[in-house]
Amino acid sequence: MNRRGSFLRWYRAVPLTVVLIFGLVSFAFTFAPSLLFKSMYPLRYEDEITASASAHGVDPYLVAAVIRSESSWDPEASSHQGARGLMQLMPETAQDMVSKGLVDGKRYSYENLEDPAINIEYGCAYLSYLLTYFNGATDRAIAAYNAGMGNVDGWAKQDKLLHNAITFPETQAYLVRVNMAKARYQELYPQAFR
Structure with missing residues (x-):
């Protein structure tokens, strides 16, 4: 039972990890282009x-x-x-x-x-x-x-x-x-x- 319990804890952690990774990737894709484009399209004066x-x-x-x-x-x-x-x-x-x-x-x-x-x-x-x-x-x-x-x-x-x-x-x-x-x-x- 101990093996099964640790498997279920691991199994629940996988979806949370995947959601966290997708969240981080989404955050990066939302803000990174703006930062990248601002360096390509600076504004002065x-x-x-x-x-x-x-x-x-x-x-x-x-x-x-x-x-x-x-x-x-x-x-x-x-x-x-x-x-x-x-x-x-x-x-x-x-x-x-x-x-x-x-x-x-x-x-x-x-x-x-x-x-x-x-x-x-x-x-x-x-x-x-x-x-x-x-x-x-x-x-x-x-x-x-x-x-x-x-x-x-x-x-x-x-x-x-x-x-x-x-x-x-x-x-x-x-x-x-x-x-x-x-x-x-x-x-x-x-x-x-x-």
């Missing part, structure tokens, strides 16, 4: 993004997604073509935002695009300009941020589904990358821009 995005009527999550896609949050990033800063802006584009009256060039010097606040201000102004130009079509604005307005105008004439008409693989990938990053930021940081 929330105040600067909030202020500039609000001033220019741009979704701050879109701004964060563009920053992640353009520079991976490196304020000193630069491209071989001359784009600079968090949102990888060309100095000519920044000058254009001043000449169009969208950015106060005295307050935000386009010569200092490595400054996060200045770069975000110009980047938000440019995104706002693109969104206005494309009548609020976010995918067109995103594609134009990467490939230029003229290319997007041409692609839009070829096919109503912009993604099908884009002839640059880099721009197709960029459009997907920015949209995915925007969704991740909304999911991971739902209270970031309040």
Whole structure:
């Protein structure tokens, strides 16, 4: 009987152990992805993004997604073509935002695009300009941020589904990358821009 009693105690412990293991695994799968994704999708400069995005009527999550896609949050990033800063802006584009009256060039010097606040201000102004130009079509604005307005105008004439008409693989990938990053930021940081 002693053997049978210890067998029954062991037999009862097995289901409890299995439930405990499944509970721990469920807990890990619930919280580990968030921790993992937060390391892949960091968020910085929330105040600067909030202020500039609000001033220019741009979704701050879109701004964060563009920053992640353009520079991976490196304020000193630069491209071989001359784009600079968090949102990888060309100095000519920044000058254009001043000449169009969208950015106060005295307050935000386009010569200092490595400054996060200045770069975000110009980047938000440019995104706002693109969104206005494309009548609020976010995918067109995103594609134009990467490939230029003229290319997007041409692609839009070829096919109503912009993604099908884009002839640059880099721009197709960029459009997907920015949209995915925007969704991740909304999911991971739902209270970031309040």
